[in-house]
Amino acid sequence: xxxxxxxxxxxxxxxxxxxxxxxxxxxxxxxxxxxxxxxxxxxxxxxxxxxxxxxxxxxxxxxxxxxxxxxxxxxxxxxxxxxxxxxxxxxxxxxxxxxxxxxxxxxxxxxxxxxxxxxxxxxxxxxxxxxxxxxxxxxxxxxxxxxxxxxxxxxxxxxxxxxxxxxxxxxxxxxxxxxxxxxxxxxxxxxxxxxxxxxxxxxxxxxxxxxxxxxxxxxxxxxxxxxxxxxxxxxxxxxxxxxxxxxxxxxxxxxxxxx
Amino acid sequence: xxxxxxxxxxxxxxxxxxxxxxxxxxxxxxxxxxxxxxxxxxxxxxxxxxxxxxxxxxxxxxxxxxxxxxxxxxxxxxxxxxxxxxxxx
Numbered sequence: 186x187x188x189x190x191x192x193x194x195x196x197x198x199x200x201x202x203x204x205x206x207x208x209x210x211x212x213x214x215x216x217x218x219x220x221x222x223x224x225x226x227x228x229x230x231x232x233x234x235x236x237x238x239x240x241x242x243x244x245x246x247x248x249x250x251x252x253x254x255x256x257x258x259x260x261x262x263x264x265x266x267x268x269x270x271x272x273x274x275x276x277x278x279x280x281x282x283x284x285x286x287x288x289x290x291x292x293x294x295x296x297x298x299x300x301x302x303x304x305x306x307x308x309x310x311x312x313x314x315x316x317x318x319x320x321x322x323x324x325x326x327x328x329x330x331x332x333x334x335x336x337x338x339x340x341x342x343x344x345x346x347x348x349x350x351x352x353x354x355x356x357x358x359x360x361x362x363x364x365x366x367x368x369x370x371x372x373x374x375x376x377x378x379x380x381x382x383x384x385x386x387x388x389x390x391x392x393x394x395x396x397x398x399x400x401x402x403x404x405x406x407x408x409x410x411x412x413x414x415x416x417x418x419x420x421x422x423x424x425x426x427x428x429x430x431x432x433x434x435x436x437x438x439x440x441x442x443x444x
Numbered sequence: 445x446x447x448x449x450x451x452x453x454x455x456x457x458x459x460x461x462x463x464x465x466x467x468x469x470x471x472x473x474x475x476x477x478x479x480x481x482x483x484x485x486x487x488x489x490x491x492x493x494x495x496x497x498x499x500x501x502x503x504x505x506x507x508x509x510x511x512x513x514x515x516x517x518x519x520x521x522x523x524x525x526x527x528x529x530x531x532x533x
Contacts, residue, residue, distance in 0.1 A: 194532035258507040357518045364521035367528070421514045428511065 197374050198297065198367075213294035217280030221273065251275060255424050260431040267430060270311075275423040278304065278362070282415035285370055286408050293366040293415070298359065305358040308426045316433030324433065358425060365418050369411045376404040469530035476523020483516040 200209040228244030231237070237245050251272045256264045281300060285293030295301050316324035328350055329343040383397035491509040495502045 194528070254503075254507070258504060357515075357522075360521055360525055361514060361518050364524050365517075368521075368524055417510075421510055424507065424511060425514060 191375070191378065197370070198292075200292070209290070209292060210294045210297050210300070213281060213284045213290060213292070214277075214300060217277050217294070220280055221276040247276070248272060251423070255420075255427050259424060259427040260434075264427065264431055267427065271423050271427055274304065274308075274426060275419050278422050279415060279419035282366055282418060283412075285366060285373070285415065286411045291373075293370055295362050295418075296366040296370045298363050301359045301362040304362075304422070305355040308358060308429065309355040311426075312429040312433045315430050319434045328433075354429065358422065362418055362422055365414060369407070369414055372407055373404065373411065376400045376407060380404060465530050469527045472530060473523050473527040476526070477520050480516050480520035484513055487512045487516060 202208050203212060224240060225244055228241040231241040248268065251268050252265065255271060255275075256268055260267065278295065281294040283293075284290035285296070313324075316328070320327060329346050330339055331342070331346070334342050379400035380397050383393050383400065386393035487509060491505050491512075494505045498505075
């Protein structure tokens with residue numbers, strides 16, 4: 186209908202190297218790490234006895250959010266030692282997601298599978314080590330057979346539990362983050378291209394050019410929505426990490442959740 | 445019959461493959477979205493009900509709701525990945 190070609194997937198996801206082996210995705214990841222380090226460095230150098238303001242206020246709010254919103258809800262009081270790790274994870278993922286809507290970047294670093302996969306592998310290794318540390322080699326027994334499984338069912342349950350904890354968990358952590366950000370990115374690209382195609386229409390301009398307001402409105406709405414998604418995905422990744430760690434440190438409890 | 449043979453000559457195998465990939469990609473995503481759509485709707489509805497009945501438990505309900513959404517949504521997202529693989533790979 187219009188001369189409208191959707192670009193190849195590589196055209197919207199692959200970036201030229203800024204210099205060899207370092208492209209925009211790597212730049213965003215490095216910036217995300219640097220920004221969170223600098224924020225907490227500045228916040229840490231302020232006097233803690235005075236009323237917090239500015240950067241320290243922001244840092245304290247973030248720590249408070251991780252403490253009350255994530256750790257206390259999933260791991261309870263004994264999990265508070267995990268706050269620094271979960272906080273770094275949360276901030277890194279959030280700051281990697283956010284460039285999806287920042288003009289000039291317009292690409293969430295987590296939409297490429299490398300970063301979510303590395304983070305999921307890190308979480309995977311962490312919760313297995315925590316399990317081994319808390320329960321010794323019996324961890325693998327607890328992992329495969331929750332207490333109270335009849336012997337006849339053990340092979341089946343063992344297989345299901347093995348697949349769900351060892352294979353599906355890191356896979357779904359990766360895919361959840363990556364696919365969410367990729368979907369958002371593709372949506373933004375689609376509506377931006379639609380707007381462009383309508384505004385630059387060659388035929389029937391009197392009708393098509395004003396129609397361009399519709400995809401543009403959707404684009405504005407989706408940009409706002411992406412702010413929410415960026416936050417929500419960082420939150421969900423962090424809270425799932427907390428749940429997995431608390432599962433493997435406490436053994437098979439009632440609140441056993443894997444996927 | 446001649447009309448059909450003319451049609452067959454026009455269809456280039458690569459084109460036919462692309463068409464099939466595109467339509468099955470659409471089906472893959474559409475079908476994958478049904479279950480999680482129902483699931484998330486049910487989940488959030490029940491959570492709102494719980495929060496309205498017991499506002500003091502809202503924080504806990506909300507956390508569990510997000511966990512449940514994350515697990516449910518994973519299925520739809522795998523469908524989306526299959527869509528990308530069929531369409532572009």
